Amino acid sequence: MEDTDLRLESSLWVGNKRYRAVLTGWHFNWTEVDKKNRDKKTISVPVAEVVGVEKGRVEILPQKSVEDTDKDFTVFYVKRSSSGSSYGLLWTLGRTQFSCLSRVLRDQWAKHLRTALKTHSPLRPNKLLVFINPFGGKKKGRKIYHSLVAPLFELAGISSHVIVTERANQARDHLLKKDLTGFDGVVCVGGDGMFSEILHGLIGRTQQEAGLCENDPTVMLQPCPLHIGIIPAGSTDCVCYATVGVINPVTSALHIIIGDSQPLDVCSVHHATALVRYSVSLLGYGFYGDVLAESEKYRWMGPLRYDFSGTMVYLSNRSYAGTVQYLPADPLLSSPRDRTRCLSGCSVCSRSTERLFSNSSDPGISLNVASCLSFCVCPGEWVSVEGRFRCVSLTCMSSSCPKSPLGLSPSAHLADGTGDLILVWDTHPLGFLKFLYRHTSTQDRYEHFHITTKLGWQFDLPFVEVHHDRDYIETVSRSGSQQHLAERGTGQEMTNDQKTTTPFLCGLCCSKAPAVSVWNCDGEILPSREILCRIHGQLVRLYARGIEDGTAVHNCSEENDKCERGYT
Numbered sequence: 001m002e003d004t005d006l007r008l009e010s011s012l013w014v015g016n017k018r019y020r021a022v023l024t025g026w027h028f029n030w031t032e033v034d035k036k037n038r039d040k041k042t043i044s045v046p047v048a049e050v051v052g053v054e055k056g057r058v059e060i061l062p063q064k065s066v067e068d069t070d071k072d073f074t075v076f077y078v079k080r081s082s083s084g085s086s087y088g089l090l091w092t093l094g095r096t097q098f099s100c101l102s103r104v105l106r107d108q109w110a111k112h113l114r115t116a117l118k119t120h121s122p123l124r125p126n127k128l129l130v131f132i133n134p135f136g137g138k139k140k141g142r143k144i145y146h147s148l149v150a151p152l153f154e155l156a157g158i159s160s161h162v163i164v165t166e167r168a169n170q171a172r173d174h175l176l177k178k179d180l181t182g183f184d185g186v187v188c189v190g191g192d193g194m195f196s197e198i199l200h201g202l203i204g205r206t207q208q209e210a211g212l213c214e215n216d217p218t219v220m221l222q223p224c225p226l227h228i229g230i231i232p233a234g235s236t237d238c239v240c241y242a243t244v245g246v247i248n249p250v251t252s253a254l255h256i257i258i259g260d261s262q263p264l265d266v267c268s269v270h271h272a273t274a275l276v277r278y279s280v281s282l283l284g285y286g287f288y289g290d291v292l293a294e295s296e297k298y299r300w301m302g303p304l305r306y307d308f309s310g311t312m313v314y315l316s317n318r319s320y321a322g323t324v325q326y327l328p329a330d331p332l333l334s335s336p337r338d339r340t341r342c343l344s345g346c347s348v349c350s351r352s353t354e355r356l357f358s359n360s361s362d363p364g365i366s367l368n369v370a371s372c373l374s375f376c377v378c379p380g381e382w383v384s385v386e387g388r389f390r391c392v393s394l395t396c397m398s399s400s401c402p403k404s405p406l407g408l409s410p411s412a413h414l415a416d417g418t419g420d421l422i423l424v425w426d427t428h429p430l431g432f433l434k435f436l437y438r439h440t441s442t443q444d445r446y447e448h449f450h451i452t453t454k455l456g457w458q459f460d461l462p463f464v465e466v467h468h469d470r471d472y473i474e475t476v477s478r479s480g481s482q483q484h485l486a487e488r489g490t491g492q493e494m495t496n497d498q499k500t501t502t503p504f505l506c507g508l509c510c511s512k513a514p515a516v517s518v519w520n521c522d523g524e525i526l527p528s529r530e531i532l533c534r535i536h537g538q539l540v541r542l543y544a545r546g547i548e549d550g551t552a553v554h555n556c557s558e559e560n561d562k563c564e565r566g567y568t
C-alpha cells in the first residue's frame, strides 16, 4: 500500500474479482488483475466527477439501503451514455462497491476520496436554494425534484432549502429581498419562464448591492456571484438544452452536484429610459411573438400549446413592417455562419473571457469591425435595415431545444459576449415553412437531395439574414416615425405598407390579423415595441459545462455497464 498526500494505492475487490486501485491527484482508477497478476481492463473516473463516497454497501435506488459492513465502501460517480443524437450526453449515477482487506484501509480510502473530490472541484455547492414551479410544463416539477433530484443532493451532502412557489414572480421577489447568506447557488425546477425569474432576481440583487443602475444600458453590470442550476420541468426548456445538451433531470442534478460552471451572455432590453427585461434564449418579434401571444390562451394544453399556436399563426401568414438597427460584432471573433458549434470547453468562449474582463473600462457600446453579408459597414457605424419581416429574432446563444436540436442560431456561443440577429424577410408561405422546417434538423451535416448540408442550413435561404452583434438598437415599426408605431392601433385604416399579408388557408385563425406584432422575450410578452438591447458578456454562471460531444462517450466500459445504472 502506498499513501503520499492524496495518492493512495492498494488491492481492492469488487465481487470476487481483484483490482489494483489507484487514487492519483485527478483520477481514481481500478484495474482488474488476473490470477497471474496481469493487468486487464482499467476503469477511470475523474475525481471531480465522484458524487459521493459511503462506508458500507450502500444503494440509493429504488430506495436507500445501507449495509454497514466493516471492510466495504461504495463510490458513486458520473457515468455517461449516449443521448441518441450526435451531441449531448446523458449522465447517470454510476455505483461500485469495493471491499478492502481491513477496516483501517477502508477508512483510509473513504477519507482520501472525500478529500480529493473537495480539492479538485472547488465549486461544489454545500447549500442550495431551490424553487419549484408546480405548474410548469406537464406539472411534474415537485415529483421530478423529490423522486429524482433530492436523493442525489442528499447523497452528495448538499443541504437544500426548498420553496414550492404559490404565485408567479415569487422566486424573483425572494431573490431580490430575502437574506441569501450561506447559499452557493439557486436551483430552478421548471421551464424557461421560471429560469427567467431566477435570472431577474439574481441580476437585480447583484446590481442593487453593487449600487448600479439597471436602467442605464451603458452601465457595465456586475456578474452574479451565485450559480444557477436548472432542473428541466417546463415546456421548451431551451436554456437547459442549450447549456447541457439533453433534457434530463438527473443529468442536470449531477452537473449541479459536481459544481460545473458555465458562463452565459445576457441581453438587457430597454425602452425609453427604463430596463424592460433580460433575455437569454429568444427575443423574437413577428412569428415567435405571435405564437407566444396566441399560446397563452391554450396554457391548459401544456407544452403542446406552442405547436398548436405555431400552426395557427403559420396559417395566418403574417408579416410586419419594421426597422432594425444594430452594431455588428468583430467577424474575427466568430460568425453565425462559420459552421462551428459552441461545445463544452469552447475556445471562442474562453478567449472571450479574457477579452470581456481584461478591459473593465470598456463601455461595451463601441463597434468592432464590419459585419458579413450584404452590408458594407465601416467601424463605428450602425447598420439600419427596413422592410417587412416574417420574424426578427435575437439570441445570445444557439437556443437549441428538443423542437430544434441545433437551435435558432446553431453557431452562436453561450459566452462570447455577442448575440445573433436573425432577419427573416417576408416571403411566400412555403418559403417560410421551409425555414421553420430546417430548424428541426438534428445533424449538423447531412445529405439532402445529394447536396451536403451543413450547420446553419436554415440561413441558406434568400430571404434570411443573420448578423453577429455585440450591441445594437432594434426598433420595429413601419417606415416612418417610431412614435407613430407606438400609437398605432389595430383598428386603423392601413396603407399597403402597413398591411399584414393575406391569410391563405382559413378565416378562423386569422380573421383579425393585427398590423403590429409583440416581442416574445424568453416566453414573456413585452409591453413595448421599440426596444434597445445590449449584450452583457458572461453576466451569470450556470451549473453546467456546455454541450458535450456525443461522439466521444467516456467511462462506459463493460465493467461500468454492470454497475447500477442509476436512474435512466
Ligand SMILES: CCCCCCCCCCCCC/C=C/[C@@H](O)[C@H](COP(=O)(O)O)NC(=O)CCCCCCCCCCCCCCC
Binding pocket: 191, 192, 193, 194, 234, 235, 236, 237, 238, 281, 282, 288, 291, 292, 306, 307, 310, 311, 314, 399, 401, 403, 404, 408, 436, 437, 439, 440, 520, 521, 522, 523, 524
Ligand atoms: C414545421 C416545424 C417547425 C418547427 C419550428 C421549431 C422552431 C423552434 C424554435 C424554438 C426556439 C425556442 C427558444 C426558447 C424560447 C423560450 O424561452 C420560450 C418560453 O419557454 P417556456 O414556456 O418553457 O417557459 N418559448 C417559446 O417562446 C416557445 C416558442 C416556440 C415556438 C414553436 C413554434 C412551433 C411552430 C410549429 C409550426 C408548424 C407549422 C405547420 C404548418 C402546417
Ligand SMILES: Nc1ncnc2c1ncn2[C@@H]1O[C@H](COP(=O)(O)OP(=O)(O)O)[C@@H](O)[C@H]1O
Binding pocket: 132, 133, 134, 135, 136, 137, 138, 164, 165, 166, 167, 168, 169, 189, 190, 191, 192, 193, 194, 195, 197, 233, 234, 235, 236, 237, 303, 523
Ligand atoms: N406557483 C405559480 N403559479 C403560477 N405561475 C407561476 C408559479 N410559479 C411560477 N410561475 C410562472 O409560470 C410561468 C411559466 O413557468 P415555467 O416553469 O417556465 O413553465 P412553462 O415552461 O410551462 O412555461 C413563469 O413565467 C413563472 O413566472
Ligand SMILES: [Ca+2]
Binding pocket: 265, 395, 396, 397, 412, 413, 414, 415, 416, 417, 418, 419
Ligand atoms: Ca453569445
